[in-house]
Amino acid sequence: MDKLILQEKYGHILDENLIGEISQIGMFKTYKKNDIIIDIGQPLQFIPLLISGNIKILREDNEGNELLIYFLEAGETCTMSLTCCMGTTKSKIRAVAEKDSSLVMIPVQNMLQWFHNNMSWRTYILESYQERFDEMLDTIDNIAFMKMDERLNKYLVEKTKLHGSNTINVKHQDIAEDLHTSRVVISRLLKQLENEEKIKLSRNKIEVL
Numbered sequence: 001m002d003k004l005i006l007q008e009k010y011g012h013i014l015d016e017n018l019i020g021e022i023s024q025i026g027m028f029k030t031y032k033k034n035d036i037i038i039d040i041g042q043p044l045q046f047i048p049l050l051i052s053g054n055i056k057i058l059r060e061d062n063e064g065n066e067l068l069i070y071f072l073e074a075g076e077t078c079t080m081s082l083t084c085c086m087g088t089t090k091s092k093i094r095a096v097a098e099k100d101s102s103l104v105m106i107p108v109q110n111m112l113q114w115f116h117n118n119m120s121w122r123t124y125i126l127e128s129y130q131e132r133f134d135e136m137l138d139t140i141d142n143i144a145f146m147k148m149d150e151r152l153n154k155y156l157v158e159k160t161k162l163h164g165s166n167t168i169n170v171k172h173q174d175i176a177e178d179l180h181t182s183r184v185v186i187s188r189l190l191k192q193l194e195n196e197e198k199i200k201l202s203r204n205k206i207e208v209l
Contacts, residue, residue, distance in 0.1 A: 006104070009051055009075045013127075015120040022049070026104035031097040038081055038095040046105035049077050053101025054162045056178070058094045068155075068178040070135035071098065071162055079125070079132040098162065149189050151179055156199065160208050167207045 003023040010019060027046065031037055037048065040060055048055075055072040057080060072078060072095075080093045114121040142151050155178065159168045172190065176183040190206070193199045200207040 005051060010049070010124075013120060013124045015118070018114065018118050018121055021110070021114075022104060022106065025110055026106055028102065028104055030102045031100070033097055033099045035097045036094060037097060037101075037103070038078070038091050038093065040091055040094050042091045044081055044091055045108055047077060047081055047108065047111050048095070048103040048105055050074050051102045051104060054098035055095050055101060056098050058096065058178075059092070060094065065180055066094070066177050067180040069093065069139055070132060071158065073162065076131075077125075077128055079129045148179070148181060148185065149192065152186065152189050153193060153198065155179060156193075156206060156208050166209075167205055169205055171204055 003019060006014075006019045006023055006026075007016075010022075014022075026049070028051075031053075037055060038044070050072050052074050054074075055078070057069045057072065057078055058066045059069055060066050069080075078093070078095055081091060081095070111121075115125060116122075142154065146154070152175070155175065156168065159170070160166050172186045173183045175190075176186045179186070190199065190201060194201050198209055200209060
């Protein structure tokens with residue numbers, strides 16, 4: 001793994017010696033859009049550090065319906081997978097590439113070792129836990145207190161930030177699955193948002209105005 005790339009993404013929080021270790025033992029992997037990186041029920045032997053791209057973290061109910069929990073951006077890791085690793089349990093989430101992404105996979109034993117003997121790694125992990133915890137609380141608040149049209153509008157705004165563009169390439173069905181509702185509801189609400197001149201719709205594309 002290229003040490004310079006790691007330094008660029010993680011040098012602001014991880015010390016130079018640790019970045020050197022990660023470059024030696026980390027496994028560099030790439031994924032295409034919609035590839036499953038971690039699946040529910042999968043034993044976790046590695047944790048991901050995201051180098052480029054975006055990943056969405058999903059939960060699944062007993063009927064197989066998915067719910068979007070949060071997104072990961074470059075320089076972040078999934079603390080829900082960290083929790084499973086530290087407890088030696090199987091994954092309780094599904095991590096899917098939102099777009100083409102590259103990651104460094106860290107063996108669990110190294111992660112645990114660094115947590116005890118490297119201050120910069122411990123700080124990074126604890127800060128990551130806090131950020132993901134706050135995002136999960138935000139998701140719970142959205143479901144409990146926000147109407148679906150408000151959730152949809154917030155979802156679209158977050159998508160534009162992730163992709164760095166006001167135009168999003170996404171199908172109505174994909175949005176429905178992320179927000180745990182039906183395609184019919186999403187299509188109706190998208191048309192409502194277009195009538196309110198908040199978005200502009202075209203085939204498999206949405207422009208946020």
